[in-house]
Structure formats: C-alpha cells, structure tokens
Amino acid sequence: MLHLTQTRLSTVLLTQDINTKRVLLQGNLKDGLYQFFDPSADCSNKATVQAFVTSRRPPNHIWYLRLGHPSISALQQIMKNHLKMSSTPVQFCSICPLGKHHALPFNISQSSSSHVLELIHTDVWGPAQVTSHDGFNYYIHFLDDCTRFTWLFPLKNKLDALPTFITFKNMVENQFSTKIKHIQSDWVGEFRSFKPFLDAHGIFFQHSCPHTHEQNGRAERKHKHIIETSLTLLAEANLPYKFWYDACATSVFLINRLPSRILSDISPYQKLFQQPPDYSILKVFGCACYPYKRPYNAHKYQFRSEKRLFLGYSSIHKGYKCLSKTGRMFISRHVLFDEDEFPYSTLFQNTSVSSFPPVVPHSIITINSGDQGSAPLPMSSVPSASFPTSEPSSLSLLTILLLTAATY
Numbered sequence: 001m002l003h004l005t006q007t008r009l010s011t012v013l014l015t016q017d018i019n020t021k022r023v024l025l026q027g028n029l030k031d032g033l034y035q036f037f038d039p040s041a042d043c044s045n046k047a048t049v050q051a052f053v054t055s056r057r058p059p060n061h062i063w064y065l066r067l068g069h070p071s072i073s074a075l076q077q078i079m080k081n082h083l084k085m086s087s088t089p090v091q092f093c094s095i096c097p098l099g100k101h102h103a104l105p106f107n108i109s110q111s112s113s114s115h116v117l118e119l120i121h122t123d124v125w126g127p128a129q130v131t132s133h134d135g136f137n138y139y140i141h142f143l144d145d146c147t148r149f150t151w152l153f154p155l156k157n158k159l160d161a162l163p164t165f166i167t168f169k170n171m172v173e174n175q176f177s178t179k180i181k182h183i184q185s186d187w188v189g190e191f192r193s194f195k196p197f198l199d200a201h202g203i204f205f206q207h208s209c210p211h212t213h214e215q216n217g218r219a220e221r222k223h224k225h226i227i228e229t230s231l232t233l234l235a236e237a238n239l240p241y242k243f244w245y246d247a248c249a250t251s252v253f254l255i256n257r258l259p260s261r262i263l264s265d266i267s268p269y270q271k272l273f274q275q276p277p278d279y280s281i282l283k284v285f286g287c288a289c290y291p292y293k294r295p296y297n298a299h300k301y302q303f304r305s306e307k308r309l310f311l312g313y314s315s316i317h318k319g320y321k322c323l324s325k326t327g328r329m330f331i332s333r334h335v336l337f338d339e340d341e342f343p344y345s346t347l348f349q350n351t352s353v354s355s356f357p358p359v360v361p362h363s364i365i366t367i368n369s370g371d372q373g374s375a376p377l378p379m380s381s382v383p384s385a386s387f388p389t390s391e392p393s394s395l396s397l398l399t400i401l402l403l404t405a406a407t408y
Contacts, residue, residue, distance in 0.1 A: 237286020292334035
C-alpha cells in the first residue's frame, strides 16, 4: 500500500510517495483547478495521459455553487477581482427558483378604450372595519376605461355584487345608448358568479390570474384614491368611521370632477358628458348646514331651520344630504352652510351614532324646491327583482347611488 503526501508549491501541487519522496503526479493550477499528469511521461504526450479532473462543471459554475448561488454580477466581480479568473456565462440554475423565485415585475398599461362603456373595470372593497351608520360593509365601483368616470354603489355583503352590476348595466346602457363590451375584474368569489350572466349577454369577461390583483391595477388604484380621499374628509370633519360610506361617496363625486392628466387636464365628468361640471354647488364635507324646513312645521310659529350635519350630495335629487341629530336624513335644495364649523362633536354629543335608524323611505325627508331643472343622467328605478323589498338595502341603495352625474 502506498502512503502519499501532497505538497503545494505556488501554482504546482505535487503528489509524492511519503517514503521514497518520489513524485507520482504533478498538478498545475489552471482556472482555479489543478490538472494532473504523469511527470515521467513524454512531454508531447502529456495531454493524452491526464488522469484526474476535479469536476466536469466549468470553473465559474463551481464557484457559483461555493458562493451559495449569488447573483451573476456578484459572481463575475469575485472571479475577476479576487480569483483572477475568466468568467463564462452560467447556465440556467434549476435550484434557484426553488428558494429565490419572486413575482415578475408588472408594466403599467398605457392602453385606453376609445368609446364609452367599451371596457368597465370593477372591484369590491371591504369589509369595512366598522359598519356604516346606514348598515353597509362593502362598496363596489365601476370605472369606465374611456372617460375614467366612476360609479359607486354600497353593499351589505358581497352577494349583492351581481344584482348591483345588473342594475348598473341597465342604467348606463339606457342612458348612453350603447352596450358594455368588456368587464375587467379580479377572479375572486363574488365575480365568478358574473360569468354566466356576462356570457348570456355577450359581454367579454377579462379577469386577472389567481392571486394576481396587479392585473386589475386600474380598479385597485381607484380604491386607493377613494380611500385616501375619504379618510382625509373624515379627519377634516372629525367624523367617526361610521360615516365611511358617505365620505367615500363624496370622494367619488369630487374625483369625477377633478382634472386628470390622463384626460389632457379635463375631468372625467366633462369627458363623459361633454360639458364642464358646476363647481359652484360644492360645499365642505361634514360642515354645519341649515336646511329650510318650514313646509314641515306643525304651525307657523316654529323655527324655520336647525343645525344639521352635511354628508354629501344626493344622486337622485338636486339637493344636499343633511343629517339631523335624531338620525333622520333630510335632502334639500334650500340649505345654508357654515363651512368653518364642523358640528358633529356638539350636535351628537348625547346621541349614539349606532342608535341611528337605517336610511329607509320613512326616515328620508325630501324638501322640494319646485325648481326641477334638467339632469344629464336621470336615475332609473332599481328593479324589485334585483333587491328584495323586505330589506332596507333596496331603497337605501337607490337613495345613495352616487355619481350618476346629475347636476345640482
């Protein structure tokens, strides 16, 4: 039995018999590896008598494994600056995706539809941390890709998404004399129920891959815009989260009237209706308001008004939504505003918001001005088949349907 020893001399590795000191193999360093040959062989035949190779992999791949699968740029720097070795391209590593795979980047879509209702983006937001004072936990919005105009609808639960879409579809197709061509949404539970209805009506259903909400990016970004604006409105007026839907509805009303760079600095409202919005009707959300209530007084010697809380704009009347301290919602055109006062803390200091009655027909008082005017987009009635009349949501949805662009 031979007893061997190895001696390293700079760029040479010698394998010797430990007893006789005879050199049995000599390895020369090349590209980080030692290539061995028989030193007693003829020099012209050295290439043919090489006997030992440490690896069949290229040197850079060996170092790739030694360094723990680093990035290609890091491997090239080490090989060039520290190992003084040339680097060849590394083959695809089938192990790296097992431990280091990430979602691929998304490109922002620059496409835009050329006709109204050609493509509608939609998504459901919720559940809200707090149920709204009128009993809603979700909302669904519909965004027209051509004009960027948004419609907002409240939901008590996600099962209401399809009936709400049917109501929306009937309304906008009737108002604009055109059909919805495409719907873009996530592929989550409430939208899977859309497919049979959309197929039956010839509407192409585009949806994102599972767990890939980024492919529904325009609807997601619209959520962000709505929520950020609504939180700002609540904070300014010092209102509790019970009023989140009123704030969201007002936010969409305002967003539709803001100039957009995407639309060459015109508003979605103007893009859709081909006329600028009326900004003179806007008031500070959550401020004190005084609706005219003389027609509802029991006798002549009563106050003509009282302080109430302004909660936005009615979508089916040319008037403002004014909440009394008893929880009754008044809708009136004849309203005076104190936009420097936010009266919630004093107006409702002895009233629990949770004790407010739901917004149903008998708790809504509409004060008619006699000035009917003309609205570019009158509302259709909500079909009774879509929303059971036994639930308050049927008429409360119609009452607070936002952003159908009726002028005030």
